[in-house]
Amino acid sequence: MRLIQRLLVAAAAIAVLSGPASAQDSDADKTWTEVRIGTEGAYPPFNFINAAGEVEGFDVDIAKALCAQMKVTCTFVTSDWDGIIPALQNGRFDAIVASMSITPERSEQVLFTNKYYNTPGAIAVPKDSELTEATPQSLAGKTIGAQGGTTHAQAAEAYFPDADVRVYPTAEEYKLDIENGRVDAVTDDIVVLTDWLKSDAGACCKLLTQLPVKEEIYGPGLGIALRKGNDKLKAMFDEAIVAIRENGEYKKVQDKYFDFDVYGE
Structure with a gap:
């Protein structure tokens, strides 16, 4: 019995240690039907918790528009800002849509999509x-x-x-x-x-x-952060950003919050 318990503990430890790497390794070939979106929920008007306890804001509505364009289901997870990149890397969610600037320092840790807005x-x-x-x-x-x-x-x-x-x-x-x-x-x-x-x-x-x-x-703007090596999901998001800019969905979301073009030049 003790031997079995030790084997189970060892297997659990290996699973914990290999969890993030396995999540990252599986991203490349994954068929995406559901994307878990991480956001802060404390940065209005981009992302915040409303009176009903639900997350909303420009980031959230843009994420929903992108997911609809990609024909995937979106679910949202809130995370403290200072732990949001480690949470992504550890597989708690698949993408960060939380007004994150694309910088060289962050690009060493995550894979960024093209910008989805840029304000000073x-x-x-x-x-x-x-x-x-x-x-x-x-x-x-x-x-x-x-x-x-x-x-x-x-x-x-x-x-x-x-x-x-x-x-x-x-x-x-x-x-x-x-x-x-x-x-x-x-x-x-x-x-x-x-x-x-x-x-x-x-x-x-x-x-x-x-x-x-x-x-x-x-940086060149604010982008969606993904786990390193997740080029397939990046391509999906980049194509969807272009598409919602062209088909008017981006402007619908933008006009709900702002009276100017937040995408920038």
Whole structure:
């Protein structure tokens, strides 16, 4: 009996250790009929949890449109931002649709589709702030809040080297800190900040300026992340992105959230 138990434990351990690799190895030849989509659920208006406890937003609706175009079933899984890439690699879901910028650092870990939108970063400050511009000199010694593990945090450190850049697990937390006077400014996607500033929670603050768009920081846009080697699913998504741009489905989703073309040039 003990020998059998030991064999079962050993087999379970091997299965755990080989799980992510097996998931990755099987991607290449898989026939996709269902795609599990990972998203954060805490980044409105791109992805958030509604009053009914369901995930929604631009990312979610675009994912649904892409899945419909690919003729596959979509299911959604929420994940904390700082663990979303490991969760993908470990097979918890098959694709990340969560406003993830395509960067060289991330491309070492995941396979990206072509972009599905591209909007710039921006800076917001309290309404009574004395700041009138966002320059290295004006923000020297100031505190800037940003969500950790994002290109916006990286941009703040690159553009404002003498500022104190404070990173937070979620966007909601830096918003609370600027509302309560604990930081001098915050940075994020201009759409995210504008959406927040229109809400009651954002009544504290105002948009200061859009930040320069440098591809070496922000990448060429925001893409869907897949496990390495999953070229078949990448091709499916890339073709579907082109198709929904051409057949009007992309514009239908976009117009639900924005009054401008978020795809970019």
